[in-house]
Amino acid sequence: EDKVVQSPLSLVVHEGDTVTLNCSYEVTNFRSLLWYKQEKKAPTFLFMLTSSGIEKKSGRLSSILDKKELFSILNITATQTGDSAIYLCAVVPNYGQNFVFGPGTRLSVLP
């Protein structure tokens, strides 16, 4: 059965800290991995990763995929209170079209 594991499940930091969120997966015929940010409502898209070793960056956020070790990390530097959210990792298997989501990491950034 396809499985996505995220760690930590919960994290509390102070503004200005750097955080690393982890996502590991077991999936048949991996195609892509995506990161989403979920505040109070809908998940919003952050990154899509399909190739190992290529870092994607957007402002203070960056992410990289390791297809050999079956994991991805999401880094947030100089965290702000607005980064407080649940960060979801999703994997797309090659055989289907649905996303398999992990449980999410709840990040709280304190002022």
Add this chain to the structure above:
Amino acid sequence: DTGVSQNPRHKITKRGQNVTFRCDPISEHNRLYWYRQTLGQGPEFLTYFQNEAQLEKSRLLSDRFSAERPKGSFSTLEIQRTEQGDSAMYLCASSFRQGAVTDTQYFGPGTRLTVL
């Protein structure tokens, strides 16, 4: 606003009643997905459509659940004879599928269902 919209945003019902939710995808998107999310969990896939065709259904989708996308635009998700275990956030997402590239899914705000 040209994003994915869902109605209603909140629904409270009594056990045994039927409920129907609506999702309006981004207009040019040909794929539409339904997910269910419970507290502390990531979204769980329920079903998806390409245009009006329902192409995949999760085993989570019992026979009390039915989804339609009659004209390839909006979709409805109906739950018959609701149970307390159906209480969850129901998320809709849409995407544009082109070739074999993974399509980014854009989510709506969700419908929160509470079954008393």
